[in-house]
Amino acid sequence: xxxxxxxxxxxxxxxxxxxxxxxxxxxxxxxxxxxxxxxxxxxxxxxxxxxxxxxxxxxxxxxxxxxxxxxxxxxxxxxxxxxxxxxxxxxxxxxxxxxxxxxxxxxxxxxxxxxxxxxxxxxxxxxxxxxxxxxxxxxxxxxxxxxxxxx
Numbered sequence: 001x002x003x004x005x006x007x008x009x010x011x012x013x014x015x016x017x018x019x020x021x022x023x024x025x026x027x028x029x030x031x032x033x034x035x036x037x038x039x040x041x042x043x044x045x046x047x048x049x050x051x052x053x054x055x056x057x058x059x060x061x062x063x064x065x066x067x068x069x070x071x072x073x074x075x076x077x078x079x080x081x082x083x084x085x086x087x088x089x090x091x092x093x094x095x096x097x098x099x100x101x102x103x104x105x106x107x108x109x110x111x112x113x114x115x116x117x118x119x120x121x122x123x124x125x126x127x128x129x130x131x132x133x134x135x136x137x138x139x140x141x142x143x144x145x146x147x148x149x150x151x
Contacts, residue, residue: 050127
């Protein structure tokens with residue numbers, strides 16, 4: 001339900017656009033994601049909106065690649081473009097919470113259903129709450145420790 005906390009052992013996926021992904025120059029496979037992918041945006045009224053992610057278990061398939069494809073297909077109904085050379089950064093909710101604790105931040109992941117272009121709702125959409133805009137050490141730690149999957 002919207003606003004409910006998502007607990008371990010669940011996992012989340014963060015879409016990272018090509019401009020924030022380092023690719024292998026030969027294979028073009030994603031190698032790393034920028035800390036910018038984990039920097040929260042500030043709303044018009046100055047509040048931290050959190051980091052937009054998708055809850056993997058809502059689209060769970062036998063293979064992770066199939067789960068990622070399911071999320072990508074759902075995100076194609078979002079009101080922005082999913083780029084072919086982008087990537088998904090995957091982390092467990094447990095890791096996100098523990099990274100926050102190591103950096104003296106209380107992080108949580110909460111459901112935040114996202115309205116799609118067709119008017120339906122993506123119930124896998126969630127937010128990482130608690131990352132400060134200026135906490136680049138925490139953002140970098142998360143970016144360096146996610147699993148990365150190409151689209």
